[in-house]
Amino acid sequence: MSVRRPLIRNICIMLAVFIAVVGLTSAVGLVNTRPFAEQVTAGNALDKLKSTVQQGGIVEFSAAEVNTLIGLWLAASKRELEPSKINIQLGENDLTISSFILFKERINLILTAQGQLFIQEGDLVFLPEAFKLGNILLPQSLVLSRLANYPGLAVKSGKIIISKEYLPFSIKAIGINQGRMIIEFRGEQVK
Numbered sequence: 001m002s003v004r005r006p007l008i009r010n011i012c013i014m015l016a017v018f019i020a021v022v023g024l025t026s027a028v029g030l031v032n033t034r035p036f037a038e039q040v041t042a043g044n045a046l047d048k049l050k051s052t053v054q055q056g057g058i059v060e061f062s063a064a065e066v067n068t069l070i071g072l073w074l075a076a077s078k079r080e081l082e083p084s085k086i087n088i089q090l091g092e093n094d095l096t097i098s099s100f101i102l103f104k105e106r107i108n109l110i111l112t113a114q115g116q117l118f119i120q121e122g123d124l125v126f127l128p129e130a131f132k133l134g135n136i137l138l139p140q141s142l143v144l145s146r147l148a149n150y151p152g153l154a155v156k157s158g159k160i161i162i163s164k165e166y167l168p169f170s171i172k173a174i175g176i177n178q179g180r181m182i183i184e185f186r187g188e189q190v191k
Contacts, residue, residue: 053187066088096113124161
């Protein structure tokens with residue numbers, strides 16, 4: 001199947017987005033958010049993040065702020081994926097990550113991953129509930145088996161795990177509550 005490589009790459013990029021939310025303290029400037037998001041300045045979102053990382057404590061982000069931080073991280077890291085091709089939607093207690101992929105250079109498809117996000121023994125864990133390509137539900141076993149061999153990720157008991165060694169800061173807790181991403185930091189020096 002020729003969809004596998006872009007599919008795996010985009011899933012991995014989407015998971016890396018979670019690292020981006022907590023590691024974007026060096027980027028500056030404004031990002032044009034997508035039309036569906038409220039206007040958020042990148043500087044405000046970064047200041048909020050940096051302050052909480054340094055002092056420790058809890059910070060809350062709206063979906064617009066998360067998407068703005070993702071855009072900054074993608075721009076700063078010079079990823080091939082355009083910020084407008086990733087969208088995070090925050091639900092009551094879970095999140096949906098959408099990514100637009102180009103198949104056969106002509107067909108745009110939307111890959112979505114829905115699930116819960118939390119910290120377990122210092123590691124960032126995504127517990128997927130569903131993966132879809134367009135409107136087609138993908139078997140979790142297929143997606144998880146492809147992700148199991150990707151560097152930096154581990155798949156155990158149906159969970160996608162990013163080791164704490166790959167996280168730029170110590171995160172005490174992370175979760176979604178009523179459309180807000182809530183992150184608790186331990187407190188540390190930001191470079």
